[in-house]
Amino acid sequence: MSAATEVDPTRLIYTNEELLANGDYREPLIANEVRCHGGFLEDGLYRSPRTLHRAPAIDAWKKQLADQGHELIDLTRDLTPPQYPNVAQAKLLLRNGVREPIVRALTIISIVEGFGAMIRDVRVPKLEDLFVGGVEGTALAHLRGGLFEAHARDESGYRDEGGHKQMWEAARDEALENPKIPGDVLMRIMGRRQKREKTGPVFPEIDPNLERMLGFMCQVMVVEVFAEGTFDWGIELLSDPEVSAKPKVAGDMVRHIQQDEKPHVEYLRTALSEARARTLRTVDGKEIQGQIVVDEFMHRILHSMTRERQVEQRTDLRENLIEAMKVAQNPKSLLEKFDSLDEEWNPPASTGFASTRGAAAA
């Protein structure tokens, strides 16, 4: 039986195996001698991994939501902080032989992609009991073992197949010809993560696992949406033959990753919109609108991440910038030129989501 002929666009219920199924490829994706996920179809087009059923399933859940008259949450592009260094700054450094900061930035991206595997460890409570009217035939009902597992495999690889972590490494190594990787990248990211404060529950009246799950999903969705800007940056930078040794291979690799991210953003916004459209049962037998909960998390996360990401990227880069620039012919004028290419950016005044529990408001 050919699985590819079995797609029914109205179907709402899937097994985990189906949501993890690739379908057949004519040719696998191999990068820098690493076998990666996904592959090429008869027409030479790249098809993302695990999308044979996952892609039509997400479309069907989205359509169901729309048919029921509910809106799909969306993040406007103006919320995405610009990548630092920007494309012009990154090209300037590479043209002047200053590679370490760019190798570092690309390595950070690959490590953060690998962290995406944490989504499979999210504890999914019994959603059918926590949402009034249940969750049958929704994206919410397919998170455990299906959508979360597919997402985790996409990000960090699975068995002998590389995922986004390995694909970014391959793009970096092809474009910059197997550069020396700074040894402290992971340590610094971990140090920063430990410093983040843990806060208590925002909604003590709802199941703590449900609060954690929805909060984490909002956070991952914001990361995924912000990543769009990173992909555009990576494609533009690594496709430029002036600074990239393999402009086609490296640029295409980032394009494939970008394509793979679509189902991540789409299932997260669908499931969060389903939660938003429903009523939640509280632990004390009362009810609360899902919209109040989801919007509160979206607001808080957007409010802090639009500010934090800029600061973090600048800190990461500038810590070693002066040292790294010593390899250039005239480090002082290079730094001046680099800073003159800076773009000022301020987060929009509103996140677009209502906060009713105060604490994180501006």
Ligand SMILES: [Fe+2]
């Ligand atoms: Fe990814």
Ligand SMILES: [Fe+2]
């Ligand atoms: Fe992703």
